[in-house]
Amino acid sequence: MKIVVCIKQVPASNDAKIDPETKRIIREGQKAIMNPFDTYALEEGVRMKEKYGGEVIALTMGPPKAEAVLREAISAGADRGILLSDRVFGGSDTWATSYALARAIEKIGDVDLVICGKQAIDGDTAQVGPGIASHLDWMQATYVMAVDSIEDNNITVKRMHEDGYDVCELRLPAVLTVVKDINTPRVPTLKGRLAAQKSEIPVLKPEDIGADPDKLGLNGSPTRVVKTQPPEPRQTDTLRIEGSPRECAQALVRELKFRGLV
Amino acid sequence: MIAKTYIEKAEYRNIWVIGELLSGEIQPVTYELIGAARGLADARQCEVWTVLIGAGAGAGAGSLFAYGTDTVVVVDDSRLDGFQDEIEAKVLVRLIKKYKPEVVLCGATTRGRALIPRVAVMANCGLTADCTGLSIDPENGDLLQTRPAFGGNILATIRCPNHRPQMATVRPRVMKALEPDISRVGRIIREGILDTDADKMKRIIEIFHSREGALNLSDAQVIIAGGRGMKGPEGFRLLKDFAFRVGGAVGASRAAVDSGWIPYAHQVGQTGQTVQAKLYIACGISGQIQHLVGMQSCETIVAIDKDPDTPMMQMADIAIVGDIFEIIPEIMNELAKS
Amino acid sequence: MRYHIENKVYHVEILPPKQDSENLERDLDVFAEKYTRVMDSGYCACITDNAMGHLSFQGTEMIEELGLPVLPEQVMIHLNTFHTREDLDNILSYCVEKGIKYLLVVSGDGSERLPRLKPSDIGVQGTESITSVELLQYITREYPGKFVLGVAFNPYEPEDHEFAKLKRKLWAGASFIITQPIIEKNAVVDKLIAEYPDVPVIVEAWMSKKLHLLSDAVGYTIPENTEYDPIATLKLLHQAYPKNGFYLSLLGFKTQYDLIRDLWV
Numbered sequence: 001m002k003i004v005v006c007i008k009q010v011p012a013s014n015d016a017k018i019d020p021e022t023k024r025i026i027r028e029g030q031k032a033i034m035n036p037f038d039t040y041a042l043e044e045g046v047r048m049k050e051k052y053g054g055e056v057i058a059l060t061m062g063p064p065k066a067e068a069v070l071r072e073a074i075s076a077g078a079d080r081g082i083l084l085s086d087r088v089f090g091g092s093d094t095w096a097t098s099y100a101l102a103r104a105i106e107k108i109g110d111v112d113l114v115i116c117g118k119q120a121i122d123g124d125t126a127q128v129g130p131g132i133a134s135h136l137d138w139m140q141a142t143y144v145m146a147v148d149s150i151e152d153n154n155i156t157v158k159r160m161h162e163d164g165y166d167v168c169e170l171r172l173p174a175v176l177t178v179v180k181d182i183n184t185p186r187v188p189t190l191k192g193r194l195a196a197q198k199s200e201i202p203v204l205k206p207e208d209i210g211a212d213p214d215k216l217g218l219n220g221s222p223t224r225v226v227k228t229q230p231p232e233p234r235q236t237d238t239l240r241i242e243g244s245p246r247e248c249a250q251a252l253v254r255e256l257k258f259r260g261l262v
Numbered sequence: 263m264i265a266k267t268y269i270e271k272a273e274y275r276n277i278w279v280i281g282e283l284l285s286g287e288i289q290p291v292t293y294e295l296i297g298a299a300r301g302l303a304d305a306r307q308c309e310v311w312t313v314l315i316g317a318g319a320g321a322g323a324g325s326l327f328a329y330g331t332d333t334v335v336v337v338d339d340s341r342l343d344g345f346q347d348e349i350e351a352k353v354l355v356r357l358i359k360k361y362k363p364e365v366v367l368c369g370a371t372t373r374g375r376a377l378i379p380r381v382a383v384m385a386n387c388g389l390t391a392d393c394t395g396l397s398i399d400p401e402n403g404d405l406l407q408t409r410p411a412f413g414g415n416i417l418a419t420i421r422c423p424n425h426r427p428q429m430a431t432v433r434p435r436v437m438k439a440l441e442p443d444i445s446r447v448g449r450i451i452r453e454g455i456l457d458t459d460a461d462k463m464k465r466i467i468e469i470f471h472s473r474e475g476a477l478n479l480s481d482a483q484v485i486i487a488g489g490r491g492m493k494g495p496e497g498f499r500l501l502k503d504f505a506f507r508v509g510g511a512v513g514a515s516r517a518a519v520d521s522g523w524i525p526y527a528h529q530v531g532q533t534g535q536t537v538q539a540k541l542y543i544a545c546g547i548s549g550q551i552q553h554l555v556g557m558q559s560c561e562t563i564v565a566i567d568k569d570p571d572t573p574m575m576q577m578a579d580i581a582i583v584g585d586i587f588e589i590i591p592e593i594m595n596e597l598a599k600s
Numbered sequence: 601m602r603y604h605i606e607n608k609v610y611h612v613e614i615l616p617p618k619q620d621s622e623n624l625e626r627d628l629d630v631f632a633e634k635y636t637r638v639m640d641s642g643y644c645a646c647i648t649d650n651a652m653g654h655l656s657f658q659g660t661e662m663i664e665e666l667g668l669p670v671l672p673e674q675v676m677i678h679l680n681t682f683h684t685r686e687d688l689d690n691i692l693s694y695c696v697e698k699g700i701k702y703l704l705v706v707s708g709d710g711s712e713r714l715p716r717l718k719p720s721d722i723g724v725q726g727t728e729s730i731t732s733v734e735l736l737q738y739i740t741r742e743y744p745g746k747f748v749l750g751v752a753f754n755p756y757e758p759e760d761h762e763f764a765k766l767k768r769k770l771w772a773g774a775s776f777i778i779t780q781p782i783i784e785k786n787a788v789v790d791k792l793i794a795e796y797p798d799v800p801v802i803v804e805a806w807m808s809k810k811l812h813l814l815s816d817a818v819g820y821t822i823p824e825n826t827e828y829d830p831i832a833t834l835k836l837l838h839q840a841y842p843k844n845g846f847y848l849s850l851l852g853f854k855t856q857y858d859l860i861r862d863l864w865v
């Protein structure tokens with residue numbers, strides 16, 4: 001099995017600040033981490049490799065410093081990492097991001113399975129996984145909560161839905177997006193971490209993956225963020241209740257009854 | 263598809279809603295999207311179309327007119343039994359190419375989020391996720407799509423100036439359905455699927471219907487939620503009693519879930535569930551933005567905290583200052599009296 | 601543990617580097633330096649386990665990877681409930697192999713990245729989540745006679761509750777107690793010592809000047825602008841608790857280490 005795990009580097013916290021002048025999101029000075037959902041994707045890939053043999057390749061598109069998440073992936077069991085980094089990739093929306101990742105996956109060659117996280121915690125769209133499948137014209141299974149088996153080029157998975165789940169079989173090559181129920185990611189070991197620090201991480205540019213520059217970055221992105229602003233605060237006149245616990249409880253229950261809530 | 267000039271854009275007309283079906287039944291999010299689409303269609307002076315794809319999809323088609331649809335497109339085929347996202351995507355792309363809608367809306371459900379990004383890539387158009395606001399720019403007729411990002415810290419307004427259709431997903435319970443008007447009528451168009459649509463077909467082995475895993479907090483009218491202030495699993499036992507007393511469900515902050523006091527299914531917030539209860543009682547939850555985005559549209563919010571100045575205490579409708587472990591038993595006493 | 605108290609052996613807390621360290625080599629060196637210094641002083645190095653839920657490397661890994669010597673009386677490993685069963689057993693068998701016998705068993709703080717022991721992992725029924733009590737039972741059952749187990753005591757929690765918990769912990773196999781940090785003579789700690797005269801109690805002294813961090817750690821509010829002199833406090837605590845051991849949290853190795861040498865008299 002040749003497995004590619006797509007990993008995004010995201011800001012550690014979501015306290016995004018907006019520059020009052022430019023109205024753009026300030027990302028500098030933020031600590032960056034591996035997208036939490038991608039840790040499950042990686043763990044699942046590594047477990048499959050341990051079970052069926054093969055190779056796990058961690059793939060990310062991002063600025064040069066995104067290399068850090070690839071090293072983290074290697075210390076948690078990936079065999080190698082590939083970084084897509086170039087100015088031309090910058091500003092990509094999910095269409096362009098999934099196009100670039102799909103081209104890289106084709107370039108890697110003979111890939112059986114691509115695993116993505118359910119969604120990234122910053123962009124939050126959950127669109128890149130199915131987008132990759134679409135660009136490659138591969139089958140897909142999203143919100144995967146368990147991989148039951150892989151046999152004769154077929155993979156059987158359990159998909160989560162609002163009203164339960166289903167078990168379905170699809171042909172490889174395919175793209176999966178996974179939810180956190182799927183596994184408990186291992187914590188990288190010091191030994192793995194020290195080894196990862198030594199591994200070579202190739203940096204690929206658009207021409208290295210045969211991507212059409214018109215389909216990348218801002219140029220290749222149909223969506224345009226025209227404005228960002230902080231959300232409007234919820235308007236309320238807070239009713240404050242103070243006093244002894246009994247007094248508070250009485251006042252609250254009276255108020256809730258008055259509002260017809262209990 | 264690329265559409266840059268006025269003339270190219272004018273080829274695209276009408277607002278589409280992709281219906282959400284579970285076991286052949288039309289889901290509420292469909293009516294909500296039709297409600298939103300109606301407003302946009304009136305602004306653009308065009309029709310609302312609803313597309314129903316699935317085995318047995320035809321059944322409910324007629325009921326949709328009352329909610330504001332003018333035309334329903336039905337694709338009803340036994341090969342669509344279960345959730346065949348690859349096939350549905352191909353069918354939709356074909357329909358989009360044939361009828362050229364200006365806007366396509368879809369529910370941000372597990373199915374919608376699997377299907378519609380696949381469609382957007384094939385149709386070469388932009389897709390905005392989880393919109394909370396949709397409006398038409400009066401200057402150029404573009405769809406202005408507002409969505410939270412960075413866990414609700416930011417509202418971004420997004421536009422797709424050079425591509426049609428303009429596609430967006432919307433979470434359930436964000437838009438409002440219209441009051442049904444049974445005098446409204448419309449037409450139904452039937453479309454089929456081609457063998458080439460079905461070249462990639464999943465084998466659906468089993469389907470389990472259970473609401474248990476999903477723990478439908480989102481349907482609860484009353485939610486009693488606890489945070490780090492609950493101190494441990496015993497604290498949550500107290501909340502369960504409280505919730506039981508008022509016929510509610512138990513919610514939690516991530517701090518409580520990560521501490522292992524209560525399973526993840528109870529987590530409310532950005533990385534948990536979004537809820538819209540009539541009454542939300544937050545016990546020992548400070549109200550960080552990632553939590554607030556999941557519950558701020560509840561009707562009445564009560565906060566109980568010993569710190570009067572937390573964000574939750576500021577935004578609540580009713581704020582009680584004090585120790586939860588003293589106050590909750592008193593509330594239960596008080597409720598027992600009546 | 602008596603050995604430590606009788607011989608005035610400080611328990612010195614050392615934190616392993618965090619997983620997301622930006623300069624791991626440097627952090628490893630610092631750890632090795634601190635550890636060696638504690639060994640040379642004859643003190644006991646207490647290595648934390650993902651303290652405050654921050655993802656960090658394990659004490660056992662540090663000892664192995666850095667080739668640090670293990671002197672059985674001078675090493676204590678903290679162990680919390682945020683591990684997979686496999687990792688837990690790896691840590692415990694490594695300790696057995698290397699002769700590490702002191703364990704401080706705590707529930708610990710979780711985080712999204714940390715796995716948590718499930719009741720089924722360690723053969724427990726009838727509870728939803730594992731606490732230090734179940735972990736203690738597991739260790740005494742699976743590794744009989746191999747470890748000397750300690751537990752934490754929090755004087756800031758409601759008293760009845762905390763004493764009831766302690767009783768369960770002792771019953772489950774704990775034989776010594778380390779308190780949460782105190783900064784003056786504490787009535788609840790006094791009561792603890794009076795109630796359990798036969799159980800060694802190690803008093804934790806807060807060695808950082810940053811009292812607000814202590815507020816965060818123990819969950820009770822200390823006024824922000826309180827002046828705090830850790831060394832003077834340690835002296836006072838020695839006078840107040842002459843028969844107890846001492847655990848030093850957040851000890852400054854550069855500024856404080858040399859000052860504590862002759863404090864315990």
Ligand SMILES: Cc1cc2nc3c(=O)[nH]c(=O)nc-3n(C[C@H](O)[C@H](O)[C@H](O)COP(=O)(O)OP(=O)(O)OC[C@H]3O[C@@H](n4cnc5c(N)ncnc54)[C@H](O)[C@@H]3O)c2cc1C
Nearest residue numbers: 061093094116117119120123124125126127128390391411
């Ligand atoms: C405020 C804001 C709003 C936005 N709204 C939209 C929008 O509505 N529509 C839109 O098309 N774009 C939008 N974008 C752009 C979008 O965030 C980027 O395209 C981003 O590169 C990928 O989208 P995501 O973060 O939503 O990832 P998701 O689709 O949520 O990520 C899912 C999975 O895909 C993989 N993945 C995602 N990105 C990468 C990567 N760079 N490298 C490797 N693997 C990856 C990971 O496995 C991840 O778990 C928005 C950006 C901002 C800042």
Ligand SMILES: Cc1cc2nc3c(=O)[nH]c(=O)nc-3n(C[C@H](O)[C@H](O)[C@H](O)COP(=O)(O)OP(=O)(O)OC[C@H]3O[C@@H](n4cnc5c(N)ncnc54)[C@H](O)[C@@H]3O)c2cc1C
Nearest residue numbers: 489490491515516517531532533534546547548553568586
């Ligand atoms: C990417 C990302 C995603 C996240 N997603 C989510 C999410 O989906 N959901 C979520 O909830 N969080 C989420 N978080 C975490 C969030 O930022 C907060 O850390 C978390 O919500 C804090 O939980 P809390 O309010 O329970 O804890 P705290 O902030 O510690 O608040 C505890 C409160 O309890 C009060 N208290 C303590 N004891 C008592 C007592 N005896 N009586 C009365 N009051 C008492 C305290 O005064 C305090 O206000 C996310 C964070 C990140 C970075």
